[in-house]
Every structure is written in structure tokens, then in C-alpha cells.
Amino acid sequence: MRIVVAITGASGAIYGKRLLEVLQQAGHETHVVVSAHGWEVLEHECAIGRKEIRELATVLHEVEHVGASIASGSFLTEAMVIAPCSMRTLGSIAAGIADNLVLRAADVMLKEGRKLVIVPRETPLSAIHLENMLRLARLGVRVLPACPGFYHRPESLNEVIDMMVGKICDSLGIEHQLFPRWQG
Template sequence: MKIIVGLSGGSCAIYGVGLLKVLKELEIETHLVVSTMGEYVANHECGISLEELKQMATYFHENKNLAAPIASGSFKTDGMIIVPCSMRTLGAVANGLSDNLLTRAADVVIKERRKLVVVPRETPLSVIHLENMLKLAKIGVTVMPAAPGFYHQPETIGDIVSIMVGRILDQMDIQHNLFKPWGD
């Protein structure tokens, strides 16, 4: 598999970091792109530098590089996950504004009818946010707010991250053992 992973400036960078770690463990090829605020938030919330993020990915692409392979539909991937997904990034993707690599890669995934999962983290949500989410959902994008369930009875922040990362992987049909499914 080849998965594009985008980290934008919304809070909950811990989910993006957790996702990258699990995809690396599963030996899934990742193409990472990080926005300027995504880099800032990962460092602020997780103490992780851009260099450390790069080490978690198979390939790293500069957000300004619109000539990167992931900017073209002829570069086949299995989909893209944007986690966290800021409202700025969500709005740009919902409205086809491909002004950087992160939003261009999402635009390509949509036009090629590949799987796109966005994990927004904002509260409260404005009507604009909700309309942008609805617009994406109507075209088949999975909108997965960063809202983990607690029926698994997590005991640590790591448990909460595993639940959310596992649910994201479920959307991409990637097998994992991050949590016990309901009913098991």
C-alpha cells in the first residue's frame, strides 16, 4: 500500500504522529506532507520536530513542492489521510483550492476517486465548517472528527490515541490490533 499522510495545523497532532508510527510498523509506504502550522503544532503539542516526523515516513515532500509525485493523478496511491485537519485545510480541500502540496494531493485523491479521510479537530463548529464537511461527505470523503469513543475503557492517552488511529486505519481497510472491536 501507498498512503499519503498530511499533517495540518489543527490540534491533536498526536493522532498524526501515532498514525505515522503504526503505518511504519505495518511496513506501509507513506508519503508525508506537513503544513507550516502542522509542523508548529506537532512540536508544540508533542515535542516532535519536523526532522523526527520525516524519520517516521517513507518519503517526505515539502508543502511548497507542487511538482512532487503526489501532486499527480498518474502517481498511484491507495488514498490519503489528513490528521489533524485544520479548518483552513478542510475549507481549501472542500472548495478545490490547491495552493500547496497538501491541498493539491487531496484534490488529486478526490479527482481520482481514491479514499480520502480527514480528521478535523475544532470546537465549536461554525456553519461554514459544517457546510465544508457536508460538501466533502457528499463526494465520498470520510469526515472523522477527532472524537474517540470511551467504550474501550482507555486508561492512558496512548490508549485514546490507539483507538482513534485504529478507527482511521479501519476507514482505509488496513488491518491492525490497536483495540478490541466491540462485541469481541
């Protein structure tokens, strides 16, 4: 698959990084864009920067470059994931604002009727946040809040992270062994 992956400035940058590792290992083509605050949180929470993300991405785009391939609907992609998705990015997409490459690529997904998966992270959520999520959900966006389950009894933080990334892969229709499935 050719998948756009965006990392924005919400807490949980590790979800975006781990998703890139999984997609790379599975041989998918990724077009990656990180917002300015996404880079800040990646550095703060994961102590990684451009070098590490470039190694995980097939193509790393600059967030200011709204003329990049993924800014056009004529560039065919199968899906886009925004993990984590800040409330600023969520609200901008819901309002139809497309003034950076994360927002423009998401806008393209909506206008072309392609799969868009967002992993919003904030707590508590205001009515504005909830309304923005509802607005996108009604447009067919898969809203996958960063709320991992614990019914698989994780013993490490990595298992908690993989639960979320596995749910993202489920939304994309990508097979994985990231967490054991509930068997009843």
C-alpha cells in the same frame, strides 16, 4: 499500500504521528506532507520536528513543493489521510483550492476518485465548518472527526489516541489491534 499522510495545523498532531508509527510498523509506504502550521503544532504539542517525522516517513515532501510526485494523478496512491485536519485545510479542499501540496494531493484524490480520509478537529463547529464537511462527505470523503469513543474504558491517553488511529486504519482497510472491538 502507498498512502499519503498529511498533518495540518489543528490540535491533535499526535494522531498524525501515531498513524505514521502504525503504518511504518505494518510496512506501508507513506508519502508525508506537513503544513507550516502543522510543524508548529507538532513542535508545540509533541515536541518533535522534521528529524522525527522524516524517520517515520518513507518520503517526506515539502508543503510548498506542488511539483512533488503526489501532486500528480499519474503517481498511483491508494489513499490519503489528513490527520489532524484544520478548518483552513478543510475549507480549502471543499472550495477546490490547491495552492499547497496538502491541498493539491487532496484535490488529486477527489479528481481521481481515490480514498480520502480527513480527521477534522475544532470545537465548537460553525455552520461553515459543518457545510464544508457535508460537501466533502457528499463527494465520498470519509469524515472522521477527532472524537474518540470511551466504551473500551481507556486507562491512558495513549489508548484514547490509539482508538482514533484504529478508526483511521479501519477506514483504510488496514488490520490492527489498536483497540478492543465491541462484542455486544
